[in-house]
Amino acid sequence: MELELLTRLHQAMHDDDVAAMVITPGADLQYIAGYDAKPLERLTALVIPHTGSPALIAPALEAGEARESTFARNGGEVITWSETEDPFLILADLVGDDVSGAIAVDDHMWAQRVLRLRQVLHERPQVLAGSILNDLRQKKTAREIELLQEAAAAIESVHRLVPTIVRSGITESEVAHHIGAAIIDAGHTGVDFVIVASGPNGANPHHSVSERVISIGDPIVIDIGGTMPSGYRSDCTRTYVVGEPAAEYSAAFEVLLNAQQSSVAFVSDERTCESVDAHARALMHDHHLDGRPLDEYFIHRIGHGIGLESHEEPYLVQGNTDVLQPGMAFSIEPGFYVPGRYGARIEDIVVCTEEGARNLNTLSRDLMRIPA
Numbered sequence: 001m002e003l004e005l006l007t008r009l010h011q012a013m014h015d016d017d018v019a020a021m022v023i024t025p026g027a028d029l030q031y032i033a034g035y036d037a038k039p040l041e042r043l044t045a046l047v048i049p050h051t052g053s054p055a056l057i058a059p060a061l062e063a064g065e066a067r068e069s070t071f072a073r074n075g076g077e078v079i080t081w082s083e084t085e086d087p088f089l090i091l092a093d094l095v096g097d098d099v100s101g102a103i104a105v106d107d108h109m110w111a112q113r114v115l116r117l118r119q120v121l122h123e124r125p126q127v128l129a130g131s132i133l134n135d136l137r138q139k140k141t142a143r144e145i146e147l148l149q150e151a152a153a154a155i156e157s158v159h160r161l162v163p164t165i166v167r168s169g170i171t172e173s174e175v176a177h178h179i180g181a182a183i184i185d186a187g188h189t190g191v192d193f194v195i196v197a198s199g200p201n202g203a204n205p206h207h208s209v210s211e212r213v214i215s216i217g218d219p220i221v222i223d224i225g226g227t228m229p230s231g232y233r234s235d236c237t238r239t240y241v242v243g244e245p246a247a248e249y250s251a252a253f254e255v256l257l258n259a260q261q262s263s264v265a266f267v268s269d270e271r272t273c274e275s276v277d278a279h280a281r282a283l284m285h286d287h288h289l290d291g292r293p294l295d296e297y298f299i300h301r302i303g304h305g306i307g308l309e310s311h312e313e314p315y316l317v318q319g320n321t322d323v324l325q326p327g328m329a330f331s332i333e334p335g336f337y338v339p340g341r342y343g344a345r346i347e348d349i350v351v352c353t354e355e356g357a358r359n360l361n362t363l364s365r366d367l368m369r370i371p372a
């Protein structure tokens with residue numbers, strides 16, 4: 001752990017009256033300790049006391065990996081426990097009884113651990129570590145932005161292959177199979193999701209894939225993402241069409257494209273999260289599809305933060321009055337979804353800077369035409 005980060009954590013813990021922070025495997029541990037530990041039944045936990053040095057508790061059989069973490073390589077203490085020891089007693093010992101305050105547990109800690117911790121720490125109040133960590137994690141460093149840029153370039157290279165994969169007569173699942181392989185070939189270590197939503201399936205934003213056969217005239221929403229070796233995630237949506245789309249679809253898509261690009265340009269460190277979402281909706285409102293304003297078909301928030309998780313803070317949604325800050329990285333992904341007929345979505349990853357948005361994507365956002 002870098003000293004600067006530890007200092008900031010200690011300060012935040014002091015301000016929030018937190019006696020110790022306990023972080024089990026997940027994105028928080030990866031962020032703080034550079035340790036991508038597997039979430040196994042044996043306890044691995046980073047304990048950060050309010051004062052003093054943090055320590056990483058790890059099962060003896062995983063000592064090797066724990067000692068390879070950035071935390072350990074920077075001199076952080078690794079405490080291993082053998083098969084017959086109780087790691088929670090080691091943990092309670094590290095926290096100690098002589099300091100007041102709550103225990104901050106990572107937001108995704110398993111319930112059985114949260115409860116066991118409560119027991120060994122004598123019913124001390126527990127709070128979510130996210131209240132401290134999310135503030136730090138959502139403001140990316142220059143290095144993190146570089147890693148997100150690499151992820152964006154990798155997933156764009158997969159989108160560039162889509163026209164060579166999709167054709168009329170192929171099923172969504174066949175397309176997804178090829179895309180999954182291409183995501184790995186592009187340098188990801190894992191595939192997080194592959195959405196291939198053709199024709200009426202496009203009306204479901206969370207459709208994954210099906211055995212539906214793609215045919216001429218179908219719009220296809222393709223939303224894909226993976227994990228890079230750095231742990232940082234990619235996420236990019238483009239909409240394709242085989243042959244010629246219906247005229248009313250093209251017209252609506254042009255409005256969506258304008259709303260997406262205008263919303264990216266609207267991003268600044270003086271705007272709230274919800275205002276970016278509202279901006280896109282206002283632009284879509286004046287266009288009508290089947291007698292209804294286009295924004296009525298835009299049924300999800302405009303964006304989510306991205307980093308070591310595909311979805312993390314900040315969430316750009318109505319009701320979130322937080323102001324955007326330089327370093328925040330998030331998606332701008334408006335769409336429209338017409339039940340029984342089709343859907344469309346355009347998604348870029350952008351970073352808020354003092355000079356507005358920096359778009360990490362360069363690939364065309366136009367409706368991508370695939371020859372019939």
Ligand code: ZN
Pocket residue numbers: 014050
């Ligand atoms: Zn203090």
Ligand code: ZN
Pocket residue numbers: 235304331333347
């Ligand atoms: Zn997204």
Ligand code: ZN
Pocket residue numbers: 223224225235236237347
């Ligand atoms: Zn996406």
